[in-house]
Amino acid sequence: MTFAAAAGTVAHTTTTTAAEAQGFLSPTGVEIAFLLVGLVTFGAAVVTVTTRQLVHAALWLVVALGGLAVEYLLLTAEFIAWVQVLIYVGSVVVLLLFGLMLTRAPIGRSPDADSGNRRVALAVAVAAAVALVWVVVDAFRTTWIDLDGTPAGSTDVTGASLFQHWVLPFEALSVLLLAALVGAIVLSRRANTAAAAREATTRETATGAANGPPSGSASQPTPGPASGPARASTARRRDAEGNR
Amino acid sequence: MHLAYPVVLSALLFCTGLYGVLARRNAILVLMSVELMLNAVNLNLVAFDVWLSRAAEETLHSGQALALFTIAIAAAEIGIGLAIVLAVHRNRGTADIDKLRDTAEGHDPDGTGDSVSDSDADAPTTRAAVTKTEATA
Structure with missing residues (x-):
């Protein structure tokens, strides 16, 4: 690819000199801001994966994702930053909180938030972090991003590139979103129809207990005459809880 | 700005998400960790993309376009994932991925078979058993 070769040569010639002029020991203001926000983001991410309170994990995830939006702003990618705020902080975290609520997550500290292989996971993560940071720092130690001038990711630039060069993937992505929507509806509808069928059979069992065993309950343990209606009513109440 | 700063932060965030995916037990917490990895x-x-658009005069902006696509795919993934988690929770009464061992060979977490643990007195599990028997009936 000629583009990649041009990228390599041009980047090498221009950025090495700039980066040698700018050492790591005299950071610019943008770098200091990036470092501070990055520390906050990383700390929030660590708290997200280690806290034992499930709702707090979702709320710390908001801090981490918001910090990443600020990092995008510092990298002059404005459009991605606002998309990040809108989609992640606005909708994904709300979805996660809804999921926590619907699975009846405990409000306080839950002792079994972490599984038994915590130490192995920590070892794997630390090893991966050391390897990645070592390789990446070794590769891009002298590379310098020039952040002056017009922003690299304003809405104008991003929109032009997205609708000039990336129209076909964009449309394919819309089809994927539609498929995900339909899939989510199908996944939650199947449970609803199953619940409706169970409701119908429990009602049939409750009414048919007086007349004798119903036709479809051969494998089902037939409830006693006293426990039949009570069980049906508890099942109905549980369904009402689940559908709320 | 040195390229090393965002790249190192990205690597650290990715490894944090990796730890969360491996160490968490609740399925929704695993989904949160996956979000962290995607954000990294x-x-x-x-x-x-910012580096190459300046250094190489690259006008395609492939990095930002791919980042937008990743955000959209992550949104689709979180929707489908939560639907699956909710369906599993409705059928099994739990969202812990350690307890979903129907396809695992060998060791059981409770030391008993699956059919025995299904007939326990736990209310949502009996619901699942009732659903299963009615589906076969």
Whole structure:
């Protein structure tokens, strides 16, 4: 690819000199801001994966994702930053909180938030972090991003590139979103129809207990005459809880 | 700005998400960790795109376009994932991925078979058993 070769040569010639002029020991203001926000983001991410309170994990995830939006702003990618705020902080975290609520997550500290292989996971993560940071720092130690001038990711630039060069993937992505929507509806509808069928059979069992065993309950343990209606009513109440 | 700053932050965030995916037990917490990993990749894409758009006069902006696509795919993934988790919770009464061992060979977590643990007195599990018997009936 000629583009990649041009990228390599041009980047090498221009950025090495700039980066040698700018050492790591005299950071610019943008770098200091990036470092501070990055520390906050990383700390929030660590708290997200280690806290034992499930709702707090979702709320710390908001801090981490918001910090990443600020990092995008510092990298002059404005459009991605606002998309990040809108989609992640606005909708994904709300979805996660809804999921926590619907699975009846405990409000306080839950002792079994972490599984038994915590130490192995920590070892794997630390090893991966050391390897990645070592390789990446070794590769891009002298590379310098020039952040002056017009922003690299304003809405104008991003929109032009997205609708000039990336129209076909964009449309394919819309089809994927539609498929995900339909899939989510199908996944939650199947449970609803199953619940409706169970409701119908429990009602049939409750009414048919007086007349004798119903036709479809051969494998089902037939409830006693006293426990039949009570069980049906508890099942109905549980369904009402689940559908709320 | 040195490219090393965003790239190192991205690597650290990715490894944090990796730890969360491996160590968490609740399925929704695993989904949160997956979001962290996807965001780390996004930061990488944006940083390299900003660098290349200046250094190489690259006008395609492939990094930012790919970051937008990743955000959209992550939104679709979180929707489908939560639907699956909710369906599992409705059928099994739990969202712990350690307890979903129907396809695992060998060791059981409770030391008993699956059919025995299904007939326990736990209310949602009996619901699942009732659903299963009615589906077969």
